Structure formats: structure tokens, C-alpha cells
Amino acid sequence: MKVTLISHTPDPLKVLYLAARTCYSPEPPSQMEIPSEEKIKKIIKNVYDRGHESVLEHVSFTFALEGVSRAMTHQLVRHRLASYSQQSQRYVRMKKEVVVPESIKKRGFFEEFSKEVERIFSLYERMIENGIPEEDARYILPNATTSNIVVTMNLRELIHVAGLRLCFRAQWEIRRAVALMKWEVKKINPFLSSFLVPRCVRLGYCPEKESCGLMPRRSLSP
Numbered sequence: 001m002k003v004t005l006i007s008h009t010p011d012p013l014k015v016l017y018l019a020a021r022t023c024y025s026p027e028p029p030s031q032m033e034i035p036s037e038e039k040i041k042k043i044i045k046n047v048y049d050r051g052h053e054s055v056l057e058h059v060s061f062t063f064a065l066e067g068v069s070r071a072m073t074h075q076l077v078r079h080r081l082a083s084y085s086q087q088s089q090r091y092v093r094m095k096k097e098v099v100v101p102e103s104i105k106k107r108g109f110f111e112e113f114s115k116e117v118e119r120i121f122s123l124y125e126r127m128i129e130n131g132i133p134e135e136d137a138r139y140i141l142p143n144a145t146t147s148n149i150v151v152t153m154n155l156r157e158l159i160h161v162a163g164l165r166l167c168f169r170a171q172w173e174i175r176r177a178v179a180l181m182k183w184e185v186k187k188i189n190p191f192l193s194s195f196l197v198p199r200c201v202r203l204g205y206c207p208e209k210e211s212c213g214l215m216p217r218r219s220l221s222p
Contacts, residue, residue, distance in 0.1 A: 001099075001173075003180035005188065006150070007062040012189060013040050016155075019058045020047050041191055048195060056156040059192075063151045063181050069099035071143035072173040081157040086149040090135035093128065096121040098144035099173065117142065155192065158185075163199030168212035 009015055017040045018029045025032060034040075047055050065073075077084050096117065104113050120140055127137040153161065158181070164170065165178040178196075186193035198214065200206045205218035 001068055002066040003177060003184060004064045005061060005184035006064050009059040012059040015058050016044050016055060019055045053156045057154040059155040060152055061158060061185060065177055066148045067146050068177060069143060069173060070145050070147050073147055073149050075174045079161050083152040084149060087147050089138040093134055094141060094145055097146040099146060159195050162196035166198045
């Protein structure tokens with residue numbers, strides 16, 4: 001798996017500051033003085049803590065995810081407030097490249113798994129060679145087949161995704177992908193990456209049915 005931040009909003013702290021101040025200032029954004037970075041961070045943190053999250057939508061990040069499984073991307077694209085461009089199995093002839101979970105290796109199923117993958121891709125190739133279109137031959141491909149996808153999310157949605165997918169109970173591959181996305185954000189702005197945490201960290205309790213133990217569980221039902 002490889003995750004790369006290929007684009008982001010330039011000067012994101014300034015953008016967030018101007019967006020937040022516009023709501024309460026009689027001055028237009030073009031005439032606002034830009035304070036110190038410390039003060040900007042304090043204002044952004046205050047906006048975040050108070051739940052005024054629409055301000056965070058003015059900053060976005062675009063990531064390239066390479067060599068991830070179709071099983072993982074099917075989870076990722078369920079986050080609808082984002083833009084996706086994924087490698088097409090209709091027009092691209094798939095290579096015999098798959099993601100193998102560690103649990104399969106540790107439980108002694110790697111050899112059997114590999115043989116099944118070999119058999120499936122052999123049939124896939126034979127069908128294409130016999131005139132079956134890639135878009136139909138792909139029906140045989142496993143969820144483990146690798147894919148590449150470009151993802152754009154605003155900061156508000158990225159915080160939401162991190163809240164769910166950085167949970168220790170999240171599926172391992174998407175958790176790893178989002179952790180790498182956080183790492184990419186940290187490279188350009190450690191302050192903004194600090195908002196990318198499991199939601200239990202922000203809430204102070206675990207809202208799930210079962211807790212991993214990081215935070216105590218609290219029932220949401222009366």
C-alpha cells in the first residue's frame with residue numbers, strides 16, 4: 001500500500017481563519033489582518049471544539065492510494081462527501097496482484113489462498129483471450145484484487161472518516177490507509193493532523209457496542 005498527498009489547499013490555516021472570522025467580522029476578508037499562527041490555531045481549535053465544523057469544509061486534501069484491495073475501496077467510497085476516481089476494471093486488464101491479510105498467512109492458508117488466486121486469474125486471462133470483454137471477465141476477480149484510487153476530501157469529512165476508521169476495531173486495511181493519510185497531512189501541517197483521531201478520543205468515551213479498551217464504553221440508549 002502506498003498513500004501520497006498529491007494536492008491540498010494552499011495556506012490552509014489562513015483559509016480557515018478567514019472563513020471563521022468572516023462569520024463575525026464587520027470587515028470583508030480582503031481587509032482582515034492576519035494574526036500570529038498561534039492565535040490562528042487557537043481560533044480554529046475553538047471553532048472545532050464548539051462544533052462549528054462547516055468552516056472546516058474550506059480546506060481540502062487529495063490523496064493517491066495505490067495497491068489497495070477492492071475490499072478496502074468498497075468501504076472507503078461509502079464516505080459519500082468526497083470525490084473518487086478509481087482504476088477501472090472495465091478498461092484496464094487486471095494484473096495478478098492481490099492483498100493478502102496477515103490472518104490468512106498466520107493461520108496457514110496462504111498456500112491455498114495463492115493457488116485459488118492463480119486459478120482465478122488464469123480463468124480471467126483465458127476468458128479475455130477468447131473474446132470475453134474485460135468488463136465481463138472481471139466478474140470472476142476476488143475482492144483481494146489490487147486497485148488504485150484518487151480521493152479528495154475536505155477537512156471536515158476527513159476528520160469524520162478518521163474518527164470512524166482509526167478506531168482499533170475498524171477493518172485493518174482501511175485503518176492503515178487512513179493512518180497513512182493522516183501521516184501525509186502531518187507532513188504539511190501537524191496542527192491539522194492532530195484533529196484526525198478516533199472519535200472516542202474526541203468524545204471521551206466509546207460509542208460502539210464493544211470498546212477496544214482505549215476509552216470506556218458509554219451507552220447512547222436511555
